[in-house]
Amino acid sequence: MHMQLYRNTSHTVFDLKYHLVWTTKYRKPVLTGKVAARVRDLVREICAAHSIQIIRGHVSIDHVHIFISMQPQLSISKIAMYLKGKTSRKLLQESTSLRKQFWGQHLWSRGYFAVSSGTITDEMIMDYIEHQDEDKQKRGDNFTTIDVL
Secondary structure (H helix, E strand, O other): OOOOOOEEOOOOEEOOEEEEEEEEHHHOOOOOHHHHHHHHHHHHHHHHHOOOEEEEEEEOOOEEEEEEEOOOOOOHHHHHHHHHHHHHHHHHHHOHHHHHHOOOOOOEOOOOEEEEEOOOOHHHHHHHHHOOOOOHHHHOOOOOOOOOO
16 A cells, blocks of 8 residues: 655645654563553644654554654654653653653663655656656766665
């Protein structure tokens, strides 16, 4: 299945989607019941505040998956920081049992996984650029810096 999800701002048209995953510290299985529901609600709030659309999301017992569409002026590292930081702070504030298990204000492990998703392939983009001006006189300079073929 491929989805065309062009969004726009006043000067930009974009389709930037990311799959983002992060885990609890030590992969502790604490994201169940009310805690899992609270994580989901907090992620929704944070995404809404940054005009991020959640295409799909899932809270597992020790990690969170979200597939999001976001504006180009946001960086995925900044969004991961917001999501992990704000959810951790709120959850630890609200839950004594989580505070006992995750001392030091760290609910999530340090890293995260992020991958972009799109409706066209790298090969399609390279082919499109390669054939922009079929007339050699109009072509101009090729400024490719790496050879991927």
